[in-house]
Amino acid sequence: MSLSESELPRTEDEWRVRLSPEEFRVLREAGTERPWTGEYVDTKTPGVYHCRACGLELFRSDAKFDSHCGWPSFDDAIPGAVKEIPDNTLGMRRTEIRCARCDSHLGHVFEGEGFTPKDTRHCVNSVSIRLEPEQG
Numbered sequence: 746m747s748l749s750e751s752e753l754p755r756t757e758d759e760w761r762v763r764l765s766p767e768e769f770r771v772l773r774e775a776g777t778e779r780p781w782t783g784e785y786v787d788t789k790t791p792g793v794y795h796c797r798a799c800g801l802e803l804f805r806s807d808a809k810f811d812s813h814c815g816w817p818s819f820d821d822a823i824p825g826a827v828k829e830i831p832d833n834t835l836g837m838r839r840t841e842i843r844c845a846r847c848d849s850h851l852g853h854v855f856e857g858e859g860f861t862p863k864d865t866r867h868c869v870n871s872v873s874i875r876l877e878p879e880q881g
Contacts, residue, residue, distance in 0.1 A: 750846070753799060753846070753847050757773055760772075760773050760798070761773075763798070764797075764798065767872055768797060768798070768872055768873075771850060771870050771872045771873055772797065772798050772849040772850055772872070772873055773798075773849060773850070774850075775841070775850040776850070776870075777852075777870060778816075778870045778871060778872050779815075780814070780815025780816060781815045782871075783816060783817065783870060783871025783872060784871045785817040785869075785871040785874065785876060786815065786816065786817055786871065787811075788809075788817070788876065789806075789809075790806065790876060790878050790879075791806045791807070791878065791879040792805075792806050792876050792877050792878040792879045793805055793806065793876070793877050793879075794806070794809075794817075794819075794869075794874040794875065794876050794877075795874065795875050795876075795877055796844040796846065796847060796849060796851070796873070796874065796875075797849075797872065797873055797874055797875045798844065798847050798849040798873075799844060799846050799847035799849070800875075801826055801844055801845065801846040801847070802823050802826060803822055803823055803826045803827060803844065803851070803874060804819040804821075804822055804823065804826075804867065804869070804874070805821075805823065806876075806879075808820050808821040808822075810860060810861055812858075812860050812866055812868070814866075814868060816852060816868050816869060816870060816871070817868075817869045817871055817874070818860070818866045818867065818868055818869070819866075819867040819869065820860070820861040820862075820863040820864075820865050820866065820867070821863055821865065821867075822842075822867055825845060826844070826845050826846075827842045827843070827844065827845060827851065827854075827867070828842070828843050828844075828845045828848075829841070829842055829854060830842075830843060832853065839853045839855070840853060840854045840855075841853055842854050842867060842869070849873065850870075850873065851867075851869050851870065851873045851874070852867065852868045852869040852870050852873065853867075853868050854866065854867045854868070855868060
């Protein structure tokens with residue numbers, strides 16, 4: 746399910762009707778799911794991960810890697826799909842990532858950790874994404 750710009754909910758009350766309580770808490774209120782509880786932490790299935798709120802393609806499975814942090818990790822996003830916002834909450838300096846289409850919270854991006862040659866880790870809440878497996 747991919748929503749066009751005109752189909753996106755306009756108010757948080759409209760989002761609340763479309764999303765489960767946990768999806769709403771994470772996607773619309775910038776919450777975080779508990780580590781190691783998300784359905785995609787250990788998933789290796791080839792495919793494309795979409796925004797759970799609006800359906801925009803965000804990450805390809807070949808960018809997913811095991812960071813052992815408790816959340817799905819990707820070393821790259823699909824160009825233009827994710828926007829980065831400075832986040833100084835919780836007394837630390839981080840970069841929040843949001844869906845470029847619907848502005849839903851996905852997680853945070855970290856650089857300089859040395860996990861991959863791209864040296865980037867998009868740390869994403871499973872409840873923020875939905876995997877569309879490759880056909881065939």
